[in-house]
Amino acid sequence: MSVLKLHPDTIEQVIQRIDIVDIVSEYVLLRKSGASLRGACPFHKGNNPTAFSVSPSKQIYHCYNCGATGNAIKFLMEINKQSFQEVVIDLAKRYQIPIRTQDVGKTEELQRKLSHREQLYEILAIACNFYQHSLWAEQGKSALEYLRVQRQLDIATIKEFQLGYAPLSWDVIYRYLVEQKKFPAKLVEQAGLIVPHKNGDGYYDRFRHRLMIPIHDVKGRVIGFGARALDDTEPKYLNSPETELFNKSQTVFALDKATSAISRADQVIVVEGYFDAIALHQAGIKNVVASMGTALTEAQMLALVKYTESRRVILNFDADKAGNSATQRAIAGFEHLIFQGTAHLQILTIPDGKDADEFLRQHSADAFQQLVNNAPLFIDWQIENILRNRHLQRADDFQRCTKEIIELLVKIPHDSPLRTHYIYHCANRLAQGNSYLAQRIEQDLRRQLRLNHWYRHKAEVISSPTSLEIAETQLLQIFLHFPEHRQLIYDLIEEEEISFSFSHHRYLWQLILQLISEQKASLDPEEPRPNHLVQQLQCLCAQNPEVAQQLYSLLWLDESKQIALMRPQMVVKVAIANINLVMGEKRYRHWAQLWQKTDLIHNPELAHFYQQKIQEEKAYIDQLREQIRLSPEQAMDRETTKFSNLDLGEF
Numbered sequence: 212m213s214v215l216k217l218h219p220d221t222i223e224q225v226i227q228r229i230d231i232v233d234i235v236s237e238y239v240l241l242r243k244s245g246a247s248l249r250g251a252c253p254f255h256k257g258n259n260p261t262a263f264s265v266s267p268s269k270q271i272y273h274c275y276n277c278g279a280t281g282n283a284i285k286f287l288m289e290i291n292k293q294s295f296q297e298v299v300i301d302l303a304k305r306y307q308i309p310i311r312t313q314d315v316g317k318t319e320e321l322q323r324k325l326s327h328r329e330q331l332y333e334i335l336a337i338a339c340n341f342y343q344h345s346l347w348a349e350q351g352k353s354a355l356e357y358l359r360v361q362r363q364l365d366i367a368t369i370k371e372f373q374l375g376y377a378p379l380s381w382d383v384i385y386r387y388l389v390e391q392k393k394f395p396a397k398l399v400e401q402a403g404l405i406v407p408h409k410n411g412d413g414y415y416d417r418f419r420h421r422l423m424i425p426i427h428d429v430k431g432r433v434i435g436f437g438a439r440a441l442d443d444t445e446p447k448y449l450n451s452p453e454t455e456l457f458n459k460s461q462t463v464f465a466l467d468k469a470t471s472a473i474s475r476a477d478q479v480i481v482v483e484g485y486f487d488a489i490a491l492h493q494a495g496i497k498n499v500v501a502s503m504g505t506a507l508t509e510a511q512m513l514a515l516v517k518y519t520e521s522r523r524v525i526l527n528f529d530a531d532k533a534g535n536s537a538t539q540r541a542i543a544g545f546e547h548l549i550f551q552g553t554a555h556l557q558i559l560t561i562p563d564g565k566d567a568d569e570f571l572r573q574h575s576a577d578a579f580q581q582l583v584n585n586a587p588l589f590i591d592w593q594i595e596n597i598l599r600n601r602h603l604q605r606a607d608d609f610q611r612c613t614k615e616i617i618e619l620l621v622k623i624p625h626d627s628p629l630r631t632h633y634i635y636h637c638a639n640r641l642a643q644g645n646s647y648l649a650q651r652i653e654q655d656l657r658r659q660l661r662l663n664h665w666y667r668h669k670a671e672v673i674s675s676p677t678s679l680e681i682a683e684t685q686l687l688q689i690f691l692h693f694p695e696h697r698q699l700i701y702d703l704i705e706e707e708e709i710s711f712s713f714s715h716h717r718y719l720w721q722l723i724l725q726l727i728s729e730q731k732a733s734l735d736p737e738e739p740r741p742n743h744l745v746q747q748l749q750c751l752c753a754q755n756p757e758v759a760q761q762l763y764s765l766l767w768l769d770e771s772k773q774i775a776l777m778r779p780q781m782v783v784k785v786a787i788a789n790i791n792l793v794m795g796e797k798r799y800r801h802w803a804q805l806w807q808k809t810d811l812i813h814n815p816e817l818a819h820f821y822q823q824k825i826q827e828e829k830a831y832i833d834q835l836r837e838q839i840r841l842s843p844e845q846a847m848d849r850e851t852t853k854f855s856n857l858d859l860g861e862f
């Protein structure tokens with residue numbers, strides 16, 4: 212496909228129109244913090260709920276941990292893995308900004324593409340009406356009866372959810388949409404309603420003799436269907452396929468009808484089935500959505516908590532084994548959101564293994580609300596889950612439980628008061644009322660968690676060896692090929708006591724120092740002959756082919772490497788910071804190891820001393836990382852900078 216060139220006016224209008232706070236808020240929960248807004252960074256998995264900063268006045272974002280930086284367009288490019296063009300087109304469409312390209316013919320191509328989406332919406336809306344109509348016609352009698360009798364839904368609810376019926380026929384929707392309404396068959400197929408015959412000859416209806424449950428986006432537009440079989444046909448539930456409009460992992464059922472109730476109740480209840488959600492809405496509990504039959508994803512979770520202040524999500528999956536593992540999977544899927552406080556999760560289990568729909572048929576909405584109010588925090592739920600059906604008197608069960616509990620507790624940020632609370636709580640549960648044992652277990656848990664924390668942290672701070680190798684290489688390349696910076700590099704290496712980590716780099720530096728001391732080379736940019744130093748080194752290396760191979764890229768600079776070194780002073784600064792970073796990390800690990808071995812109770816002063824060292828080193832490391840991140844080379848790519856007034860001064 213040819214590349215479309217968007218008209219600068221379109222790009223400009225989009226930039227004028229968008230607000231970074233709106234854009235980012237769709238993915239990240241932001242809270243006000245002074246002049247900026249803070250939240251958890253969507254680009255790296257960490258536990259810091261305020262690492263990510265958005266500046267409304269500058270219209271840029273920045274992460275203090277991973278260094279992600281840019282404007283709203285860059286944000287969308289990164290998070291959706293889209294090109295600049297795609298993002299601008301989507302935004303233009305969203306804000307009804309006319310899209311112009313630099314080539315008149317292409318503008319039409321683009322408009323056709325946009326109207327394609329609009330047509331899909333239209334087809335689905337018409338299909339939804341058709342199915343609804345069928346439900347109330349003679350042919351839908353059994354389906355309607357199923358809803359009225361078995362599901363006990365009243366007419367208002369059936370109409371509110373636009374429930375329908377797909378007749379028992381191979382081509383009724385095909386004939387209606389393609390032959391009668393004249394939509395191209397290809398388009399109806401793309402809407403997920405018909406399926407081409409395997410032999411390539413025509414189409415057949417995807418949904419036959421099924422109860423149709425339309426799925427809407429948050430704006431209330433139909434984007435797909437869930438369809439329940441009315442006989443023994445498998446599968447019991449058949450969903451629309453993934454289409455241009457329907458993305459299962461980003462959709463939750465009934466969100467369009469629940470948003471205001473979610474805000475009002477300041478919590479959202481997530482149930483498993485469509486009918487659980489519908490039944491709860493009918494009972495007047497409207498802050499309810501249903502997952503799409505799959506484990507709840509992070510994107511779905513973020514879409515939900517956005518509407519609450521307290522970020523409270525109540526998960527109500529079936530109490531059977533499958534429901535239990537669905538709950539476990541859901542928790543695992545967005546664990547980091549919970550632990551960093553982006554979401555506050557409670558687990559609701561309905562007694563006697565019922566689902567919400569069944570429960571409501573026997574109990575009142577108030578009784579259900581009571582269950583919601585008493586739903587345990589997910590950690591408590593997890594702990595009880597670990598302890599269930601275990602015999603703590605037995606050594607193997609006891610050991611397994613302890614191990615699983617440590618694996619759970621280690622995920623709670625180590626400075627959170629929650630951790631202390633749960634260590635105490637778990638120790639008491641494991642000790643089963645024996646207070647002496649409880650104390651011992653508590654100590655043991657603390658020790659194990661400390662160990663665990665350190666190992667995790669260690670894995671986090673080790674930077675890739677390649678960044679060190681690149682840094683050393685660049686430093687030497689500039690030294691050799693940009694004589695005007697030699698003195699600077701030489702001084703920095705002396706001052707910062709830098710030694711090269713890679714043996715061939717060390718070897719080369721030794722050669723250089725030797726040539727200088729023998730006065731065969733100098734730091735003066737005005738050498739006797741241009742590139743005198745490099746030529747001598749090339750000569751020396753030529754006598755030793757093995758070394759020459761390793762040093763080739765340093766001594767012979769091709770064009771692409773020259774481009775990479777275009778701002779030598781900046782490259783030197785970043786390279787030095789990178790080298791110092793690796794050394795700082797080494798020292799950090801050294802102190803952490805010593806601290807780890809120290810008995811906190813008998814030798815508190817020494818432990819305190821090591822702790823201080825660790826903190827000093829950590830501060831130094833953070834400072835270096837900041838320096839590296841804020842170098843303009845790393846800040847952002849060219850295309851976006853061109854259209855925004857980036858001022859990184861304050862960051």
Ligand SMILES: [Zn+2]
Nearest residue numbers: 252255274277
């Ligand atoms: Zn980040």
